Amino acid sequence: MSKVIEGAVAALSGKTFDAVAKFVIEGEGSIMLDASGPRAGDEPADVVLTARAEVFQGLLAGEVSATSAFMTGKLKVDGSMGLAMKLGQALS
Numbered sequence: 894m895s896k897v898i899e900g901a902v903a904a905l906s907g908k909t910f911d912a913v914a915k916f917v918i919e920g921e922g923s924i925m926l927d928a929s930g931p932r933a934g935d936e937p938a939d940v941v942l943t944a945r946a947e948v949f950q951g952l953l954a955g956e957v958s959a960t961s962a963f964m965t966g967k968l969k970v971d972g973s974m975g976l977a978m979k980l981g982q983a984l985s
Contacts, residue, residue, distance in 0.1 A: 897921040897946045898933050904953040905931035910983050912976050917943040926980075940972035940980060952984070959984075 901916065901924050909928050915938035916924045925934040944952075948967045951957030959981040962968035970977045 912939040940976040943969040
């Protein structure tokens with residue numbers, strides 16, 4: 894597992910989500926988040942967010958707005974946009 898994935902899983906520690914979300918970090922791997930919490934993995938999900946490592950690090954640090962990243966094309970969302978919005982609230 895890459896250091897970026899390990900760091901993101903650690904940053905999401907204690908967070909849960911009432912659906913299944915997958916964060917795809919380009920060139921690094923992916924993280925799953927559900928009611929059990931975060932873990933490295935690549936499973937089917939209700940919503941998939943894809944971005945570069947720098948964007949995810951900014952999102953997790955609160956330095957990058959998910960809405961802004963999405964509107965500028967730095968964050969891609971596949972699946973339910975409603976769940977993506979709920980996910981953004983759950984992470985803040």
